[in-house]
Amino acid sequence: MLIRHAPDLTENDVTPKETYLRRREIMAMGIGAGLSALAGGAQAAQLTGKLSGKKTFWTNEAQTPREAVTTYNNFYEFGTDKSEPAKYAAALTTRPWTIKLDGKAAKPQTVDIETLLKGALEERIYRLRCVEGWSMVIPWIGIPLADVIKRAEPTADAKYVAFESLARPKEMRGVRSPVLHWPYVEGLRIDEAMNSLAFLAVGLYGDLLPNQNGAPIRLVVPWKYGFKSIKSIVRISFTNKQPSTSWNLSAPDEYGFYSNVNPTVDHPRWSQATERRIGEFRRRDTLMFNGYGDNVAHLYKGMDLQKYY
Ligand SMILES: Nc1nc2c(c(=O)[nH]1)N[C@H]1C(S)=C(S)[C@@H](COP(=O)(O)O)O[C@H]1N2
Numbered sequence: 001m002l003i004r005h006a007p008d009l010t011e012n013d014v015t016p017k018e019t020y021l022r023r024r025e026i027m028a029m030g031i032g033a034g035l036s037a038l039a040g041g042a043q044a045a046q047l048t049g050k051l052s053g054k055k056t057f058w059t060n061e062a063q064t065p066r067e068a069v070t071t072y073n074n075f076y077e078f079g080t081d082k083s084e085p086a087k088y089a090a091a092l093t094t095r096p097w098t099i100k101l102d103g104k105a106a107k108p109q110t111v112d113i114e115t116l117l118k119g120a121l122e123e124r125i126y127r128l129r130c131v132e133g134w135s136m137v138i139p140w141i142g143i144p145l146a147d148v149i150k151r152a153e154p155t156a157d158a159k160y161v162a163f164e165s166l167a168r169p170k171e172m173r174g175v176r177s178p179v180l181h182w183p184y185v186e187g188l189r190i191d192e193a194m195n196s197l198a199f200l201a202v203g204l205y206g207d208l209l210p211n212q213n214g215a216p217i218r219l220v221v222p223w224k225y226g227f228k229s230i231k232s233i234v235r236i237s238f239t240n241k242q243p244s245t246s247w248n249l250s251a252p253d254e255y256g257f258y259s260n261v262n263p264t265v266d267h268p269r270w271s272q273a274t275e276r277r278i279g280e281f282r283r284r285d286t287l288m289f290n291g292y293g294d295n296v297a298h299l300y301k302g303m304d305l306q307k308y309y
């Protein structure tokens with residue numbers, strides 16, 4: 001496997017703490033199609049700024065060109081076409097922004113995005129494999145999901161973690177149509193969520209997340225299909241019941257709760273055996289758990305993954 005872990009890194013790979021946040025500024029975007037969708041004179045703004053952190057999960061695989069990562073997106077809140085998020089997501093206001101941590105936890109609380117950005121950040125290269133059959137290799141910046149979960153001190157009966165995206169129809173044109181269950185919701189089992197690979201990204205390619213990629217904070221679960229990686233998160237709740245997920249609600253035969261990348265379980269309408277890496281022509285074989293089996297296979301020991309798809 002091509003994944004390199006932190007112990008293999010040299011001193012030069014590690015960025016000093018002082019440079020975690022070199023610049024942060026609000027850049028008003030030009031007047032685009034997104035702006036006309038805004039009510040009350042609100043300004044379309046996208047936050048930009050440089051970020052860096054300790055490289056904790058790295059690979060020498062070719063990275064997908066940034067242009068593709070930021071223009072070929074699934075973010076139904078801004079339209080169902082993959083070109084629409086890049087066109088319309090600038091209308092989203094990402095400050096102020098808080099994430100509510102609630103449910104079965106000793107310390108439910110509200111966390112401000114600025115608090116997370118001021119903390120130690122990590123850089124990780126992860127593949128993202130969409131259920132539709134394409135994949136990308138992306139350098140993310142963020143924080144382990146476990147670190148945020150621990151703030152709330154989930155109780156022993158917190159068996160699952162439920163995630164919720166923002167649903168703000170004034171700024172998200174897609175939310176005005178019932179194409180999916182709004183707010184977009186996703187879930188993980190608590191042990192999946194605590195796995196060291198589960199990551200909350202606040203940036204990519206050295207910059208704050210572009211809105212179309214899920215600003216200001218989105219999940220990245222690299223061993224599951226892309227739709228588990230919920231964007232623009234406003235709430236993380238601890239539950240004792242398996243949470244609903246937007247895709248399962250919309251097509252239960254096609255999208256289960258687990259949604260692990262699995263080349264042996266076909267989608268009812270297409271095979272999952274291969275994938276097209278964006279920028280390449282020949283399809284690649286899809287790897288079990290998207291190639292992250294060493295880190296996560298133990299989570300599913302003894303489970304029938306045909307049944308729990
Ligand atoms: N809130 C929300 N999160 C979402 C989606 C969405 O429509 N809404 N699409 C998902 C899907 S299907 C994929 S493949 C990834 C795409 O992430 P990217 O655009 O950053 O590549 O986001 C996921 N997260």
Ligand SMILES: [Mo]
Pocket residue numbers: 074129130131132225226227
């Ligand atoms: Mo996807």
